[in-house]
Amino acid sequence: MKVLKGQDILALGFMTFALFVGAGNIIFPPIVGLQAGPHVWIAALGFLVTAVGLPVLTVVALARVGGAMDSLSSPIGRVAGVVLATVCYLAVGPFFATPRTATVSFEVGVAPLTGNSPTALFIYSLVYFLLVLMVSLYPGRLLDTVGRVLGPLKIVALGALGIAAFMLPAGDIGSAQPAYAAGAFSKGFTEGYLTMDTLGALVFGIVIVNAIRSRGVESPQLITRYAIIAGLIAGVGLALVYVSLFRLGSGSHVIAAGASNGAAVLHAYVQYTFGSLGSGFLAVLIALACLVTAVGLTCACAEYFSRLLPLSYRALVIGLAAFSLLVSNLGLTRLIEFSVPVLTGIYPPCIVLVALSFCQGAWHSATRVVAPVMLVSLLFGTVDALKTAGLTAWLPESLANLPLSAEGLAWLVPSVITLAAAVVVDRMIGKPREVLA
Structure with missing residues (x-):
């Protein structure tokens, strides 16, 4: 070998x-x-x-x-x-x-x-x-x-x-x-x-x-x-x-x-x-x-x-x-202007994907847990991206002032809440489904 x-x-x-x-x-x-x-x-x-x-x-x-x-x-x-x-x-x-x-x-x-x-x-x-x-x-x-x-x-x-x-x-x-x-x-x-x-x-x-x-x-x-x-x-x-x-x-x-x-x-x-x-x-x-x-x-x-x-x-x-x-x-200057909002939006689901990859054995179905948490992190990461791009006016006031929003981490709390809910649902459903590959 x-x-x-x-x-x-x-x-x-x-x-x-x-x-x-x-x-x-x-x-x-x-x-x-x-x-x-x-x-x-x-x-x-x-x-x-x-x-x-x-x-x-x-x-x-x-x-x-x-x-x-x-x-x-x-x-x-x-x-x-x-x-x-x-x-x-x-x-x-x-x-x-x-x-x-x-x-x-x-x-x-x-x-x-x-x-x-x-x-x-x-x-x-x-x-x-x-x-x-x-x-x-x-x-x-x-x-x-x-x-x-x-x-x-x-x-x-x-x-x-x-x-x-x-x-x-x-x-x-x-x-x-x-x-x-x-x-x-x-x-x-x-x-x-x-x-x-x-x-x-x-x-x-x-x-x-x-x-x-x-x-x-x-x-x-x-x-x-x-x-x-x-x-x-x-x-x-x-x-x-x-x-x-x-x-x-x-x-x-x-x-x-x-x-x-x-x-x-x-x-x-x-x-x-x-x-x-x-x-x-x-x-x-x-x-x-x-x-x-x-x-x-x-x-x-x-x-x-x-x-x-x-x-x-x-x-x-x-x-x-x-x-x-x-x-x-x-x-x-123009490259940074275009790139930072895009990268800010896609970074949260990537963090979620990496973090949850170490825990997949704890669930009946990884899809039930990983997919919804990544989706929520992407949606709220987009909120951070819009703020980074200076488009706060496009956001409702409730989204513009989320917890940790000032730190660029508006996605974190909703993702944790979704994770907890997804784990509960996974335990209730029980029997694992086949993960799409």
Whole structure:
């Protein structure tokens, strides 16, 4: 029976970590650290729950069913599962997340050096997606290219930044903004929610499993074990990165006072700490982080849609890279404007799906419980999405002021109530029905 060597397991963990850490993961923690002031570590705890805990749980849930999202979503039926998976793959793939990796890396790392012009963005994104295309065409080599080369390079760069954050702080911790003073944990929790790493984990699950299979491992038990180990390695790496970036932001009050986003905090810190080399260092770090994430998203999307459409994997990789190139040239502001409400709406049912996948043995029928709770979470997640899009006027007052609505979690209480009711109904009906697959 084929097994992975220790170095292969470590490379798999590096690959999983590298897939998750994109520019958004690097940008969010510094601004939380800056704005949370003396409450930084309470906010950090909330952030780690949603930005590390949920993604790791998602990797584990997918590993238990072979890595495919449609297997995880079998309790809601094949048609609904395909629709959910398609929306997730498109959202974190060619429509939003993949193009955003190029625009973020350009605006954070390159635009300060070249100027923020459409021509510069086009040239950068063209080269960027050519690199993405070259790596994504050979998914069987992903463990070598990402796990052994790009992953360690990213870890070294992030390690240097993290060590500097602790060894070379820019100053003392400043005062907290009102939102963090009032509820640091809940504010950090929702900021971690915005990294969208759980959606990314749903997409990356099949990439991780296929990387294991590319080494000749066929045993479902071993595949699950290795995927769980990889998820835990990635989780530890993410936590270390976030903690160092929280520290970086918390000590940047003097040099980055008034910064409105994490990119500005990072720019101020690297310029202060590394001088003229700062911008170049940040450009390489952000570009590398985004490139690896874009490769993972492209491979995952091509793998999924090659099973739905009469198109080859290679043809889909080329098409996805070309489409992402076009969308990326809309610019970061417009991409974020379109993407955040959509992702806010689809995130709740994905959280519900992952969480309930660990409890299905407790019910007579998973369909009776999972399907209604996911539906309710989607409906109330749409309420959060409309508020995020600035369309609160479209909502009745009763929906606009739901419990936890101000925190972007209007879906949570209705979902818990629905879960309790669904469990009671399931127990009353008793005999299990066949779950659609």
